[in-house]
Amino acid sequence: MTPLAPPMALIAELTHRCPLQCSYCSNPLHLDAARNELQTRDWKNVLTEAARLGVLQIHFSGGEPMARPDLVELVAHASASGLYINLITSGVLLTDAMMSPLLSAGIDHIQVSFQDTQETSADRFGGYHCGHAKKLEAARRIRESGLPLTANFVIHKQNAARIREMLALGEELGAQRIEIAHTQYYGWALLNRKALLPSRAQLALVTEAVIDAQARLSGRITIDYVVPDYYAERPKACMGGWGNRFIVIAPSGKALPCHAAESIPGMVFPSVRDTTLGEIWTASDAFRKYRGTGWMPVTCRNCDRREIDWGGCRCQALALAGDAGATDPACSLSPHHHVMHEAIAAATDAALDLIPRRPGLLPAQGA
Amino acid sequence: MTGTARTPSFRPGVKFRFDSVRDAWVLLAPEKLFLLDEIGVEILKLVDGTRSIDGIIDDLAARFTAPRAEIARDVVGALEDLSARGAVEL
Numbered sequence: 001m002t003p004l005a006p007p008m009a010l011i012a013e014l015t016h017r018c019p020l021q022c023s024y025c026s027n028p029l030h031l032d033a034a035r036n037e038l039q040t041r042d043w044k045n046v047l048t049e050a051a052r053l054g055v056l057q058i059h060f061s062g063g064e065p066m067a068r069p070d071l072v073e074l075v076a077h078a079s080a081s082g083l084y085i086n087l088i089t090s091g092v093l094l095t096d097a098m099m100s101p102l103l104s105a106g107i108d109h110i111q112v113s114f115q116d117t118q119e120t121s122a123d124r125f126g127g128y129h130c131g132h133a134k135k136l137e138a139a140r141r142i143r144e145s146g147l148p149l150t151a152n153f154v155i156h157k158q159n160a161a162r163i164r165e166m167l168a169l170g171e172e173l174g175a176q177r178i179e180i181a182h183t184q185y186y187g188w189a190l191l192n193r194k195a196l197l198p199s200r201a202q203l204a205l206v207t208e209a210v211i212d213a214q215a216r217l218s219g220r221i222t223i224d225y226v227v228p229d230y231y232a233e234r235p236k237a238c239m240g241g242w243g244n245r246f247i248v249i250a251p252s253g254k255a256l257p258c259h260a261a262e263s264i265p266g267m268v269f270p271s272v273r274d275t276t277l278g279e280i281w282t283a284s285d286a287f288r289k290y291r292g293t294g295w296m297p298v299t300c301r302n303c304d305r306r307e308i309d310w311g312g313c314r315c316q317a318l319a320l321a322g323d324a325g326a327t328d329p330a331c332s333l334s335p336h337h338h339v340m341h342e343a344i345a346a347a348t349d350a351a352l353d354l355i356p357r358r359p360g361l362l363p364a365q366g367a
Numbered sequence: 368m369t370g371t372a373r374t375p376s377f378r379p380g381v382k383f384r385f386d387s388v389r390d391a392w393v394l395l396a397p398e399k400l401f402l403l404d405e406i407g408v409e410i411l412k413l414v415d416g417t418r419s420i421d422g423i424i425d426d427l428a429a430r431f432t433a434p435r436a437e438i439a440r441d442v443v444g445a446l447e448d449l450s451a452r453g454a455v456e457l
């Protein structure tokens with residue numbers, strides 16, 4: 001066996017607090033409460049350790065990472081540790097007063113998410129009045145500061161028709177990178193799947209627009225496209241493989257191999273409050289459980305894509321096949337692949353009502 | 368400008384640095400990172416925003432035994448790939 005390589009990147013979910021309420025949010029339904037969040041000194045330890053362990057990039061995310069008053073301090077600490085710093089934000093808190101301290105602290109790149117191109121629908125999807133206007137302002141500030149900007153658009157059936165306007169908006173904002181990401185159906189997005197999952201025709205429309213734009217803007221704007229699993233024949237390499245490239249730290253300090261991993265019953269995730277990141281990466285049961293190919297069901301073990309997609313997503317296998325150790329149902333070789341078709345059928349002509357992501361709004365179990 | 372007269376530079380937010388943990392050069396970009404092969408590293412060490420692609424090829428051709436045409440193909444291929452992936456501006 002080859003020795004375990006160090007992790008490439010760490011996703012620091014600083015908080016689950018967020019002024020927005022996107023129904024397609026992939027955060028877990030049980031959001032970590034503010035009182036359980038790691039303290040500034042805990043995060044600093046995590047950053048120092050991460051850099052020593054070989055982490056190259058840190059992604060400050062959430063929730064809304066800018067809701068943490070210590071964000072600038074953490075960016076400065078990450079920068080001093082030699083990490084490449086990315087901020088993933090809704091942008092609504094990115095005021096002039098925040099921009100220059102972030103810059104001086106050493107931030108490298110900012111991603112701002114947009115809910116739509118039209119103010120009324122964008123603010124409706126985000127559940128935040130005047131959010132869209134604030135995001136436009138934030139994007140302008142980022143560009144004026146000289147920092148590279150990613151404009152992120154999450155696609156679902158209620159905004160897919162405006163894909164070309166989204167690409168045009170990204171271009172107009174001076175984004176160096178545009179991310180067109182189909183909703184990933186975890187957490188709140190899974191709860192709202194019927195009202196979000198696009199039709200095959202919508203998917204084709206979006207894909208065509210993205211391919212056109214990629215050809216037209218190549219070398220100027222990088223356009224990254226994240227497809228929805230539901231129409232795929234093969235799954236995505238979730239997180240580049242379990243415990244293979246990424247560590248996600250939840251607001252409470254739990255270390256997760258995948259954003260949605262806490263949904264897997266019976267698994268105990270180590271916390272950075274109790275143990276070192278190095279121990280977590282190399283020795284924890286949680287990170288070893290689905291690492292590599294040894295855990296795989298026979299379908300994957302005999303497949304020549306086993307080290308390409310690593311059997312897909314464990315959390316999706318759990319959510320859709322009832323077993324985190326199964327082949328991802330997104331794969332047509334999975335005996336559960338039919339659930340994808342059933343989900344598509346259920347979303348066809350379904351009501352468009354959305355449940356907003358809001359702490360305490362969790363529907364009763366089984367609902 | 369087209370062809371090998373163009374001058375490559377790193378795009379904003381792109382960092383080419385040595386990682387002492389991996390004992391290897393890495394290229395870090397917005398939400399992407401690239402681990403490089405030996406020739407990739409030698410090419411990127413010569414990207415400084417003033418040297419042209421031709422200049423880079425000349426430099427490598429003087430130091431390595433491979434035929435110039437082969438080096439040119441590697442250099443152009445690597446830089447165009449990194450340009451398409453948003454790390455290098457041509």
Ligand code: SF4
Nearest residue numbers: 018020022025063090
């Ligand atoms: S998806 Fe929306 S609600 Fe979820 S963290 Fe991002 S901005 Fe907040």
Ligand code: SF4
Nearest residue numbers: 300303305306311331
């Ligand atoms: S069988 Fe497993 S390894 Fe093969 S493509 Fe499907 S999910 Fe990937």
